[in-house]
Amino acid sequence: MQIADDLKSLEDRYQLQTYGKFPFFIDKGAGCYVYDEEGNKYLDFYGAHAVASTGHCHPHVVKAIQKQAAELIFYSNVSYNSARARAVKKLLEMAGEPYYQAFLVNSGSEANENALKLARAITGRKEIISFSGSFHGRSYGSLSSTGIPKYANYLNTPVPMHRILPAEAVAEAVSEETAAVLVEPIQSMGGMKEIPLDCLSQIQKECQQHGALLIFDEIQTGVARTGSFLYSGLVNIHPEMVTLAKGIASGFPAGALLVTKELAKNVKNGDLGSTFGGGPLACATMEATLEVIDKEQLIENASLMGDYLKENLSSIDGIEEVRGRGLLLGVKVREPKTAKELQTGLLKQRILAGSSMDPQVLRMMPPLIITRREADLFVEAVKAI
Ligand SMILES: Cc1ncc(COP(=O)(O)O)c(C=O)c1O
Incomplete structure (x- = not known):
């Protein structure tokens, strides 16, 4: 050939x-x-x-992309957009309580980056704890949280105040200094290792006691993949923030950071931003994807x-x-x-x-x-x- x-x-x-x-x-x-x-x-x-x-090129998703592309490919978050309004409603309905609002982005790394930023801004603290064996992305904060040396070692200067610990050492390390614990609850790239549920519960308890936030990176576990819309729902542990991407729009670049009502109250105009995040084409694709997940x-x-x-x-x-x-x-x-x-x-x-x-x-x-x-x-x- x-x-x-x-x-x-x-x-x-x-x-x-x-x-x-x-x-x-x-x-x-x-x-x-x-x-x-x-x-x-x-x-x-x-x-x-x-x-x-x-699946590849699901007809309902393809149709939604074609329809939206002919109407409006893009306008940023400075205007309201009906595809966006419908997509965030559907996303939050499927995620369920306690998630209240979403910040829309373009990738998993970007979702994690915003979660980490928000955690530091809201708590006024700097320390981020994550797990050995985890993968969180390739941007600076997400890579500084990644516990797979092959990737993390690429940074000769990780973001300061990131600690990567073995799962069993995380709960006890949470303190008044900790802004957030970032968890990939099934470490996919790390070899499909599930973080034990008692370990997750203990970490949540320590976070609550010390005023630290819990973030689940559900970029792989989320959006129905583990047999629940969110893995956190399956295991009945509800972190303050959940990050999603991968399957959320069937392959159109999109991601989301979901936050609880308590947290949403602390976010104000101008705190977060993304030119392309929440664009009409991404949102129409996301809505169609969620509809397929629901209907089928x-x-x-x-x-x-x-x-x-x-x-x-x-x-x-x-x-x-x-x-x-x-x-x-x-x-x-x-x-x-x-x-x-x-x-x-x-x-x-x-x-x-x-x-x-x-x-x-x-x-x-x-x-x-x-x-x-x-x-x-x-x-x-x-x-x-
Ligand atoms: C668990 C997890 N978090 C974050 C990411 C980063 O997502 P992206 O490549 O969309 O930035 C990935 C990508 O493989 C992932 O598997």
């Missing part, structure tokens, strides 16, 4: 080389599948980086399919453990095999899955629309390997 080879060399020549890539183009997608330049079909259990919540009962589907995958994968020889919740799952491969070998074997069978920082753990973040058919295809492919 001469044309494809030429285009590949163009991308390699002109894009800064910061990513390892699949060795083919993905220029087309539909539902749970994507297609390469030769028309080969791949089952997407990587979910376009945990983003394709409603994708919260329930994520939970059912997650349990089905867990059960069927766990019984395969060579799989030590399947961890995570809903459709945010990690398959731990028994040594001496590695997750990389499993990922390569799956790719040969035209199935995409993700790696993690743990060489034994392969990640699955498929679209929330998968059926038993796709789950069975995945399970059979793993068995064959």
Whole structure:
């Protein structure tokens, strides 16, 4: 394929080389599948980086984008906009109590950055505590909170007053100096490790006692992926702030910071801002995504399919453990095999899955629309390997 080879060399020549890539183009997608330049079909259990919540090019989402693009592509937050009004209403309705208002942004890092900024501004304190093994993004504050050395070490000077501690040391470290504790409740990139619930409850208790704020980074766990609209709702721990992105708009760049009423009272005109955050096209896409999640009962589907995958994968020889919740799952491969070998074997069978920082753990973040058919295809492919 001469044309494809030429285009590949163009991308390699002109894009800064910061990513390892699949060795083919993905220029087309539909539902749970994507297609390469030769028309080969791949089952997407990587979910376009945990983003394709409603699948690729869901007709309701595509229609909403086309309609909004023809009406108004962009106007900033200095004007009211009906797509924005509808999107924030739907988002807050689905998030439920205690979340009261949202600040709309363009990415996960930006959502975390604003959460951290707000925490420091509201408490008047500086210390931010986060967890070893967590990933929070690539901007300065979010990277300074990231507990995976491979990423965090890139900063030779992290933002001051950020402390990264092992999960079991966090609760006891919270003090009158602490502005916030930032938690990725299932550490996805870190190897799909769940922070134990008693640890989360203890941290919340300490935060409440010391006047520190609790922030859940639900950029991967949120928006229905773990079988609840928010993971915090599933585990019944309600932090003051929750950050969302990834699947919130089916792949259109968007994110949100949700805050409680108590917190919202402390935010005033001019405190936060973002030119593109909450743009009409992003909001129309977000609203359509949330409508699909609601109407097609994708919260329930994520939970059912997650349990089905867990059960069927766990019984395969060579799989030590399947961890995570809903459709945010990690398959731990028994040594001496590695997750990389499993990922390569799956790719040969035209199935995409993700790696993690743990060489034994392969990640699955498929679209929330998968059926038993796709789950069975995945399970059979793993068995064959
Ligand atoms: C848990 C978590 N937080 C934050 C981020 C950063 O999001 P973004 O890449 O949209 O800035 C990611 C991205 O992978 C993530 O998985």
